[in-house]
Amino acid sequence: MKAELIDVSEVKKNLDIEIPQDVVDEQMTSIAREFARKARVPGFRPGKAPIHVVRNRFKEEIVSEMMQHLLPKYFSEAAQSRALDIVDSPQFEGIDYTIGQSLRFKAVFEIYPQLNVSNYVGIPGEEVSITVEEPEIEAALKRLQEDMAELAPVEEQRPTREGDFAEISFSGTVPGSEEPPLTAEKAVCEIGGRTTLKEFSENLLGASPGDEKTFPVSYRPDYPEKKLAGRTVQYQVKVEAIKEKKVPDINDEFAQGLGDYKTLDDLKAKVRQDLEKHKKEHAQEQLREKLLEWLEDNNEFEVPDTLVKRQLQIRVQRLLRDLSRQGINPERLDVDWGKIQEDQRKQATRDVKGSLILDFISDKEGIGSTDEEVEAEVQRIVAETNRAREKVMEVLNRDTGLDRLRGQIRNKKVLDFLQERATLQPSSKTD
Amino acid sequence: MSTIYDVIKRPIITEKGLTLKENLHTLCFEVSDKASKQQIQEAVERLFKVKVQAVRTMTVPGKLRRRGRYSGYRSDWKKAYVTLREGEKMIEYGENM
Numbered sequence: 001m002k003a004e005l006i007d008v009s010e011v012k013k014n015l016d017i018e019i020p021q022d023v024v025d026e027q028m029t030s031i032a033r034e035f036a037r038k039a040r041v042p043g044f045r046p047g048k049a050p051i052h053v054v055r056n057r058f059k060e061e062i063v064s065e066m067m068q069h070l071l072p073k074y075f076s077e078a079a080q081s082r083a084l085d086i087v088d089s090p091q092f093e094g095i096d097y098t099i100g101q102s103l104r105f106k107a108v109f110e111i112y113p114q115l116n117v118s119n120y121v122g123i124p125g126e127e128v129s130i131t132v133e134e135p136e137i138e139a140a141l142k143r144l145q146e147d148m149a150e151l152a153p154v155e156e157q158r159p160t161r162e163g164d165f166a167e168i169s170f171s172g173t174v175p176g177s178e179e180p181p182l183t184a185e186k187a188v189c190e191i192g193g194r195t196t197l198k199e200f201s202e203n204l205l206g207a208s209p210g211d212e213k214t215f216p217v218s219y220r221p222d223y224p225e226k227k228l229a230g231r232t233v234q235y236q237v238k239v240e241a242i243k244e245k246k247v248p249d250i251n252d253e254f255a256q257g258l259g260d261y262k263t264l265d266d267l268k269a270k271v272r273q274d275l276e277k278h279k280k281e282h283a284q285e286q287l288r289e290k291l292l293e294w295l296e297d298n299n300e301f302e303v304p305d306t307l308v309k310r311q312l313q314i315r316v317q318r319l320l321r322d323l324s325r326q327g328i329n330p331e332r333l334d335v336d337w338g339k340i341q342e343d344q345r346k347q348a349t350r351d352v353k354g355s356l357i358l359d360f361i362s363d364k365e366g367i368g369s370t371d372e373e374v375e376a377e378v379q380r381i382v383a384e385t386n387r388a389r390e391k392v393m394e395v396l397n398r399d400t401g402l403d404r405l406r407g408q409i410r411n412k413k414v415l416d417f418l419q420e421r422a423t424l425q426p427s428s429k430t431d
Numbered sequence: 432m433s434t435i436y437d438v439i440k441r442p443i444i445t446e447k448g449l450t451l452k453e454n455l456h457t458l459c460f461e462v463s464d465k466a467s468k469q470q471i472q473e474a475v476e477r478l479f480k481v482k483v484q485a486v487r488t489m490t491v492p493g494k495l496r497r498r499g500r501y502s503g504y505r506s507d508w509k510k511a512y513v514t515l516r517e518g519e520k521m522i523e524y525g526e527n528m
Contacts, residue, residue, distance in 0.1 A: 043445030050449060 003078040010302040011110045013084070017074050019103040027066045028055075035062060059099075067095065067103075075107045085112040088306045110304040115360040117299050123291050123422045130283060132275045140271045144258065145247055151188070152246040159206045162192045164244050166204050170237040172217070182233065186240060200237075207239045224327055288415045291422055296353045303352050311348040316341065355411075362414045369409035377405055438466045438474035442524045443510065452521065456484075457514045464490065464509040471511050482516040 006014040032055045041049040041057055055062065071092050079086055090109035097103045151165055160166055165188050172182040192201045199217040207213060214236050221230035248254050255267035319340070323329075362368065378396070382389050396402045440461045442448070448459040462471055468486040475483050493505030515521070 043443070043448070045446065048446055053444060053449075 003074075003081075005082060011087075011113050011304045013109060013111055015075065015078050015090075015107040015109075017078055017105055017107065019070055019074050019105075021100070021102045024066065024070065024097075024103050025100075027070055028062055031062050031065050031069075032058075063097070063099075067092075067097075070103065071095075071105060071107075078107075079109075086110070087112060087304045088310075110306050112304065113301045113356065115299070115301060115356060117295065117357055117360050119295075119298060121421045123294050123418060124425070126287075126290075126425055130276060130279045132272050132279065136275060137268055137271050140275065141250055141268070144271075145250060145254070148254070148258070149245045149247045151243040154242045154244055157208065158242070159208045160191050160204060160239070160242050162205065164191050164242050165189065166191060166207070166239050167241040167243060168204070168237050168239055170235050172233040172235040174231055174233050188243070199235075204237065204239065209239055209241050211239045213237050213239075287424075288419060291415070291418050292354050292357070293350075295357050295418075296350055299353075299357060301353075301356075303349055303356070307352045307356075308345065308349050311351050312341070312345050315344045315348050315351075319344070358411050358414050361417070362410050365414075365417060367410060367413050367417060369406045369413070373409050374402070374406060377409060433463070433465070435470070435474040435477055438463055438470050439478065444524060451512065455514070456517070456519075456521070457512050458522070460511050460513065462488070462509050462511045464507065466509065466511075468511075471513065475513050479522045481519045481522060484514040484516045486514075487512045 002018040004016040006016065008014055029051075032051055035058050036049060036051050036054040037047050039049050039054045039058065040046050041053060043049075044053070049057075072089075075090055075092075087110040090107040093106045093108055095103070095105040097105075154164070168187050168189055169185045170183065170187065173179075189200055189204065190196050191205055197217055199215060203213050203215045214234065216232050216234050218232045219228045219230060223229035250264065252263045255261040255264045258267060261267045261270065378389070378392060382392050385392065396405065440463065443459040443461055445459075451457040451459055458475070460471075460475075466474075466488075468488055471486050471488065472483045475481065475486075488509055488511045491508050491510050493507045495502060495504055497503075
């Protein structure tokens with residue numbers, strides 16, 4: 001076998017390989033024999049056709065089968081003898097073969113770049129100090145208060161006001177349509193609320209219990225509910241009752257209602273603790289990102305295109321998934337996909353760079369994930385998702401999830417390692 | 432107008448045909464249904480540069496084919512077994528890869 005390595009760039013390589021004729025012929029004969037065992041040729045009983053007839057008849061199939069066997073085999077032999085660390089399976093190009101001659105081809109592929117990252121100890125960074133201010137606690141309590149609010153009927157006889165909740169029964173028909181009317185009993189609708197249709201708010205403002213109103217509602221053409229989008233519905237609405245939001249006062253009693261708290265101060269302490277924990281985690285996350293970013297910026301090397309493309313695809317897919325989870329149809333979105341691809345590409349390059357650096361450091365420092373750590377992580381997922389352990393393992397085993405989990409644990413450990421050795425300066429600004 | 436190139440239509444490559452070729456020195460062709468044994472002999476001798484011992488021919492009746500309620504026959508055709516002389520080099524049917 002003759003093979004010649006051509007360097008296109010630091011990571012892009014070509015291998016020119018020649019497979020000798022006798023190897024090719026031998027392979028062809030054995031494939032033809034294989035074919036002949038089951039070949040159906042007119043004029044012969046199945047499997048009875050002589051090998052030269054089969055060869056002649058299935059010429060193309062046999063050649064392509066032979067290539068499928070020999071190309072990867074010879075490529076990996078050549079790659080192994082040169083100790084190349086190949087990113088993805090190669091592209092075979094310029095395959096030159098005529099029957100009865102040797103087979104020449106070119107393999108185009110990328111290798112992992114040779115990293116030499118040594119500046120990962122003492123990365124400059126800013127320590128983030130965490131303080132939780134009184135107003136933040138107040139805000140958190142306010143949210144809790146809103147959550148605890150109840151709808152209570154209004155005792156006095158009065159028309160609805162902004163912010164009231166009207167209990168209504170309605171039936172809506174589309175004029176000129178045979179469809180059965182849309183009806184609802186005792187539906188609750190917030191007057192002037194964000195999720196309430198404008199027409200409902202306007203028409204029900206100032207109504208008293210027992211009032212009946214008739215008004216049309218035109219739905220936007222892109223209204224999420226397909227049946228209603230772009231149509232006009234005539235609604236007949238009866239106001240049954242008026243309710244208003246009763247917000248509990250913030251006091252010890254409120255705290256007790258929320259759980260195992262004796263006094264309001266207990267609750268406040270707990271809220272402060274939660275906020276601190278949350279902020280700390282957030283700051284931690286940001287710090288790690290900064291550290292990695294610094295490494296990315298201060299180490300130049302060529303990133304294999306294949307990896308970037310793979311990462312880009314993952315990113316775009318994630319983006320699309322997020323969009324469709326929000327109920328947006330990405331195909332209808334009026335955006336410049338070319339530009340998004342471009343933006344995502346930059347980020348994808350960074351991702352790949354970061355992960356290559358992490359790989360390198362973990363190799364150099366001998367950081368890996370142990371089985372116990374993986375097990376702990378699995379346990380955590382089990383606890384979090386509330387599913388049986390077997391189920392979780394099944395999902396993890398399916399698409400390389402376990403390897404990914406290992407990678408995640410390892411990356412986390414590497415980042416821990418980096419953080420421990422980083423030169424952190426106390427930051428002046430508070431987050 | 433007919434020449435020697437119009438006589439032989441195709442070799443018949445089947446288990447039977449190849450067995451005859453290997454064991455009995457005999458070739459098997461589909462030939463023009465108007466060709467005589469003499470014409471077939473001449474055609475084989477001149478085209479393949481071999482000497483012919485004997486030619487046996489037969490007319491193969493076309494098979495009954497039906498399309499739903501309509502039925503008809505395929506065309507009849509002529510088959511020729513051509514035995515070469517002892518010691519003549521066997522020809523190949525042009526199927527080498």
